[in-house]
Amino acid sequence: MGYSVRLPVFEGPLDLLLHLIEEQRLDIYDIPIAHITSQYLAYLRAMERVDVELASEFLVMAATLMAIKARMLLPKPAEAVATADEEDPRRELVSRLLEYKKFKKAAAVLRALEERQRGKFPAQPRRPSDLRPDLSYLPADTLQVLWTAFSRLLKDADPVPQQIMRDLITVRQKMALVLRTLRRHPGRVQLDGLIGPAPSRTDIVVTFLAVLELARMGRLRVIQDFPFGPVWLERVGEWHGRSPAAGSSRSPAASHH
Amino acid sequence: MDDHQLRAVLEALLLATTEPLVPAKAAEVVGVSAERCQRLLEELAEEYRQRESGWELQRVAGGYRLVTRPQFAPYIERLYRRTPAAPLSEAALETLAVIAYRQPVTRAEIEHIRGVNCDSVLNTLLERGLIEEVGRKEAPGRPILYGTSRHFLEHFGLDSPEDLPPLPDEETEGPPGERATK
Amino acid sequence: MDDHQLRAVLEALLLATTEPLVPAKAAEVVGVSAERCQRLLEELAEEYRQRESGWELQRVAGGYRLVTRPQFAPYIERLYRRTPAAPLSEAALETLAVIAYRQPVTRAEIEHIRGVNCDSVLNTLLERGLIEEVGRKEAPGRPILYGTSRHFLEHFGLDSPEDLPPLPDEETEGPPGERATK
Secondary structure (H helix, E strand, C coil), X not given: CCCCCCCCCCCCHHHHHHHHHHHCCCCHHHCCHHHHHHHHHHHHXXXXXXXXXXXXXXXXXXXXXXXXXXXXXXXXXHHHHHHHHHCCCCHHHHHHHHHHHHHHHHHHHHHHHHHHHHCCCECCCCCCCCCCCCCCCCCCCHHHXXXXXXXXXXXXXXXXXXXXXXXXXXXXXXXXXXXXXXHHXXXXXXXXXXXXXXXXXXXXXXXXXXXXXXXXXXXEEEEECCCCCCEEEEECCCXXXXXXCCCCCCHHHCCCC | CCHHHHHHHHHHHHHHCCCCECHHHHHXXXXXXXXXXXXXXXXXXXXXXXXXXXXXEEEECCEEEXXXXXXHHHHHHHHHCCCCCCCCCHHHHXXXXXXXXXXXXXXXXXXXXXXXXXXXXXXXXXXXXXXXXXXXXXXXXXXXXXXXXXXXXXXHCCCCHHHCXXXXXXXXXXXXXXXXXX | CCHHHXXXXXXXXXXXXXXXXXXXXXXXXXXXCHHHXXXXXXHHHHHHHHHCCCEEEEEECCEEEEEEXXXXXXXXXXXXXXXXXXXXXXHHHHHHHHHHHHCCEEHHHHXXXXXXXXXXXXXXXXXXXXXXXXXXXXXXXXXXXXXXXXXXXXXXXXXXXXXXXXXXXXXXXXXXXXXXXX
């Protein structure tokens, strides 16, 4: 087999074996084990040559294949002949391959469902502007409770290394930067995008505070479409190139138009 | 409140929320029966279909959600420079498939089927909210059991886990020795 | 593209954003004239009025925006406020405390402090809008960083997380064994 330039990537040893079997139209119920083993090893060697780090599972499977091959070559001891039929050394491997194949097909089904869904953009929620989530279920003394809970925790925990750093960039400077970024990008900007490629803890905090402040001032909206989803920022007020002239800048977001 | 008004209220609720609107929840908010809400939502879905709107009312995760019709995605992407969420990786899809069809399932069981370590892919799926811990298995070490989440249904546009197509070829596969032909 | 189709495209564009849709921009994306877009948007506005929908097309600052009709705001408000009345569990409070004082913080760091898995508790806090994702940590796996939400701060009249009351004896804390009392 000529695995020359482009090596396909496999999810694991089962994926690779399935590929070899299907590519050569082998019978999965009667795998020519010596043949498949040498193909499998050839692939591993090829991967090694291009310096791909293989997961250890690939090597474990290589050992398994060689063990099965050895067992199939062994002359059967006389007393085992009678039961030979029910103990095919390939049996377990085959059932694992069949099981895996089923889920591979199921994954393709999911892929198709996902693809269909990706073209459907959900409605962006329009909340009445004065709406806040109901936090009334928090007891009034929650701050006190938080404080107590945390100090109790600290007693049992290893101290967490705390870094205290001087601000390199102030919240106010960061606010200006955030506004500039939002002006340059129509629509939404992902929060992650505002934080540099290798942010310090301080940078993240400053960005966060800047965004909080801007949101409080009504200059941007913070949006999360679903729990754990990305956090988006959306400009409020000045838009479409119009300058953020005093007074007019906030009105489009408010619902009292 | 007559049907005409209730229909308008439901439309307002649909437009105002990102979560799929569950008929029972809408009913509670408005003070009418869940059955009536459900019926009117179905009527709305039909109306949007008939009218060939830019949107459709999708039934998903036990509720209803307004979504743009897929054929208009290119315009939305172009105007808002919005890209649909990145598709999941093959590893993530395989793992999700195992969880979806075998839930509740432990990490060891998933790894046995996939034949590779699934630690990091499970973390990714948890972080994206596609799966969740649903309990512990009564077995040595009490390993965590995983299942798909409500967000999983939303991501794939399914109303409930039962809507997944049946696992392919489940019934035709048999152990090697028991098959007569290939 | 006929008027019927163009109208559907405009609806899809309106649904997918809360920003006003400017006819000239829509026209550019679709490849038709701005006047035609403008005319069809006006027709849509009229249609929603006639039909007494839950929404209306609002003309605002040179564009058109789909908004819920004002008389339905109380229902929307009730939908959002329909939060579970159950008070937060001890586990949730502990987790919230860790996040409040250590933000931004990853799940692993929270779990290190609390000594237990925090997955479902984090979900609860996210769902209730008390915490949110605030970024990603530059570490293997780029884990999510959590912080308290704006609403959390507003509820307590705090300007920023720094305004939280200082922790007791923060500097005197040492590893467990070194403390005389609990």
